[in-house]
Amino acid sequence: MKPLLEINNLHVSFNTYNGEVQAVRGVNLHLNKGEALAIVGESGSGKSVTAQSLVRLIPSPPGLIKQGEVLFDGRDLTQVSEKEMFKIRGSEIGMIFQDPMTSLNPTMTVGKQIMEGLMWHQGYGKAQALQKAVDMLRLVGIPNPEKRVHQYPHQYSGGMRQRAMIAIALACNPKILIADEPTTALDVTIQAQILELMKELQEKMETAIILITHDLGVVAEMAQRVAVMYGGKVVETGTVEDIFYRPRHPYTWGLIQSMPRLDQKREEDLIPIPGSPPDLLDPPKGCPFADRCPHAMQICHEEMPEWTNVSDVHRVTCWLEHPDAPPVEREEPRVNIVSR
Amino acid sequence: MSRYIGKRLVLMLVTLWVISTLTFVLMHSIPGDPFSSEKKLPKQTLENLKAKYHLDEPLPVQYVLYMKNLVMFDLGVSIKSETRTVNEYISDGFPVSAELGAYSMILALVLGIGMGVLAAFRQNKLADYNVMVLAVLGLSVPSFVIAPFFQKWFGGDWLPLMGWGDFKHAILPAVALSFLPLALVTRLMRSSMLEVMGQDYIRTARSKGLPPWRVITRHTLRNAIMPVVTIIGPLAVGILTGSFVIEHIFSIPGIGKYFVDSVLNRDYSLIMGITIFYSALLILVNFLVDLAYGLIDPRIKVGGKEAN
Numbered sequence A: 001m002k003p004l005l006e007i008n009n010l011h012v013s014f015n016t017y018n019g020e021v022q023a024v025r026g027v028n029l030h031l032n033k034g035e036a037l038a039i040v041g042e043s044g045s046g047k048s049v050t051a052q053s054l055v056r057l058i059p060s061p062p063g064l065i066k067q068g069e070v071l072f073d074g075r076d077l078t079q080v081s082e083k084e085m086f087k088i089r090g091s092e093i094g095m096i097f098q099d100p101m102t103s104l105n106p107t108m109t110v111g112k113q114i115m116e117g118l119m120w121h122q123g124y125g126k127a128q129a130l131q132k133a134v135d136m137l138r139l140v141g142i143p144n145p146e147k148r149v150h151q152y153p154h155q156y157s158g159g160m161r162q163r164a165m166i167a168i169a170l171a172c173n174p175k176i177l178i179a180d181e182p183t184t185a186l187d188v189t190i191q192a193q194i195l196e197l198m199k200e201l202q203e204k205m206e207t208a209i210i211l212i213t214h215d216l217g218v219v220a221e222m223a224q225r226v227a228v229m230y231g232g233k234v235v236e237t238g239t240v241e242d243i244f245y246r247p248r249h250p251y252t253w254g255l256i257q258s259m260p261r262l263d264q265k266r267e268e269d270l271i272p273i274p275g276s277p278p279d280l281l282d283p284p285k286g287c288p289f290a291d292r293c294p295h296a297m298q299i300c301h302e303e304m305p306e307w308t309n310v311s312d313v314h315r316v317t318c319w320l321e322h323p324d325a326p327p328v329e330r331e332e333p334r335v336n337i338v339s340r
Numbered sequence B: 001m002s003r004y005i006g007k008r009l010v011l012m013l014v015t016l017w018v019i020s021t022l023t024f025v026l027m028h029s030i031p032g033d034p035f036s037s038e039k040k041l042p043k044q045t046l047e048n049l050k051a052k053y054h055l056d057e058p059l060p061v062q063y064v065l066y067m068k069n070l071v072m073f074d075l076g077v078s079i080k081s082e083t084r085t086v087n088e089y090i091s092d093g094f095p096v097s098a099e100l101g102a103y104s105m106i107l108a109l110v111l112g113i114g115m116g117v118l119a120a121f122r123q124n125k126l127a128d129y130n131v132m133v134l135a136v137l138g139l140s141v142p143s144f145v146i147a148p149f150f151q152k153w154f155g156g157d158w159l160p161l162m163g164w165g166d167f168k169h170a171i172l173p174a175v176a177l178s179f180l181p182l183a184l185v186t187r188l189m190r191s192s193m194l195e196v197m198g199q200d201y202i203r204t205a206r207s208k209g210l211p212p213w214r215v216i217t218r219h220t221l222r223n224a225i226m227p228v229v230t231i232i233g234p235l236a237v238g239i240l241t242g243s244f245v246i247e248h249i250f251s252i253p254g255i256g257k258y259f260v261d262s263v264l265n266r267d268y269s270l271i272m273g274i275t276i277f278y279s280a281l282l283i284l285v286n287f288l289v290d291l292a293y294g295l296i297d298p299r300i301k302v303g304g305k306e307a308n
């Protein structure tokens, strides 16, 4: 089956005073219909830039899609006209952002912010759009939606605002929902509710989701597939089980090790990965993780490893996969996914 | 809401009273009086004159007398002209000043907002630099320097050099008067636009697929205009004080011209009258601006409790 969305060799850079920041350096990803794909990786690894480049929302200038294609619905989104892009954004691909406190327009009622997309994309009249906005608010679990629809964002709590954002993003029933750390700014209890809601809506509306997160717990809860990003590249991708139980890339191991667990006794059990991410102004020509990798070899610094197919869906780029590489002792993964 | 307005009105009256008292005290603490320049007056005449305007009474008595009349909206008789009342001066001069001020204000707001928006969209491009140079000029060159140049360049064949009459007369002084406020509005609007354009909710609006003009008209402008609304009060002050000079340069029979003359002549009642009148006007403008915030930004509930 053809994937719903396919990203091939995407390169995105920012031109800054200090030079060209190569934020995304050759990302390959695909998203199947109705599936939830999680993108994980530490801060600055290029998750948000990748997601926003899909719908060409990166600020430009300074941002620029330098290379690559984003295939959706038989079109390359990096090539279509801006006018065509207006029809795709919000209608075929919706987005939710990290901070619900700042992502809603403070001087416009929540209802109008939902109605706007409906009137623009689907040609709804005012009354019809208002009705649909009320329905959407009810769908995302806002109590008393007939009244709430006329309120301004500052009259909503943080969790309710994120629900409202979800209502905006899903109003036109998009095929893809991109959620960029949708729960990071929320309280833990609210986080769980929002995730629950997204999961429920994904099943109900058959929306495919690209979920960006730092939180492997969220991944376990929501996603079927995971892409691990590091230094502007995807370094490993596979099913949630592949990544949690059979990680192949040393960075993924580190990530899994650093995940807090329920059965954890002391703080120091958390093992952060020592070192810092590569300088994207002058990215290494070899493996981006080489400076921090405990298994780095000479070749790692010199040449980028090729993709290795561990299985149909489990792929990794690491020199350790090479037949000539010395065998490495891999620690048992220490996770149980069903926590939380 | 009505309670809030009532409270504000009382506060405004108190402010006005403080201002008039201060003006009264300050004015009388400057040496000299309205007749000190006319040395040749015989002693008897001088005393008669002083008695006529109660200037021979002790200050507290004069103060009480003045306040009594003020409450009746009677600002007294101009000491210099002897026949015209201050109220007449104001009712003659104010419409002229108001017309000139209104033109300047409209010019400053419309052009300033327009140029600010343009500059923000062409950030660091030619249009932006041009606008900013203009704004810096407006901020640094006082209007009394600009005005004579205007008269030299544009006055004469096309536009009248001075005086007051039809709309043509208003063009040069209004443009000269609007220079400073225009520069202020432009700069503020530009920075405010840039700030709003970088906000998360603008990205949200774009993520809905709205084309740029919709994002601007529906999301950017309304939020970016707030700071401009907040400086309308100070702008009005700037235009008023600017008009004193401009009216003088262009010989416009507005309040500003009378005011300058009245100060030079120590015309106590006229100084007091105009000061109080302009203070009242500014206090009122600021009050109206405060009410306007609430209309533009729903987060600011003027006076009332949060409606939830």
Ligand SMILES: Nc1ncnc2c1ncn2[C@@H]1O[C@H](COP(=O)(O)OP(=O)(O)OP(=O)(O)O)[C@@H](O)[C@H]1O
Binding pocket: A014, A016, A021, A023, A041, A042, A043, A044, A045, A046, A047, A048, A049, A050, A059, A062, A063, A214, A280
């Ligand atoms: N507007 C910009 N100008 C310059 N550099 C930028 C800009 N936006 C992002 N970058 C750079 O691109 C790189 C990737 O950023 P991105 O926001 O995609 O990271 P991320 O993986 O989403 O991190 P986080 O988890 O912190 O959100 C970072 O190094 C960042 O500094």
Ligand code: SF4
Binding pocket: A249, A250, A251, A287, A288, A289, A290, A291, A293, A294, A295, A296, A297, A300, A305, A317, A318, A319, A320
């Ligand atoms: S390629 Fe080398 S440096 Fe990179 S992760 Fe594999 S072993 Fe480590």
Ligand SMILES: [Mg+2]
Binding pocket: A047, A048, A049, A180
């Ligand atoms: Mg991010």
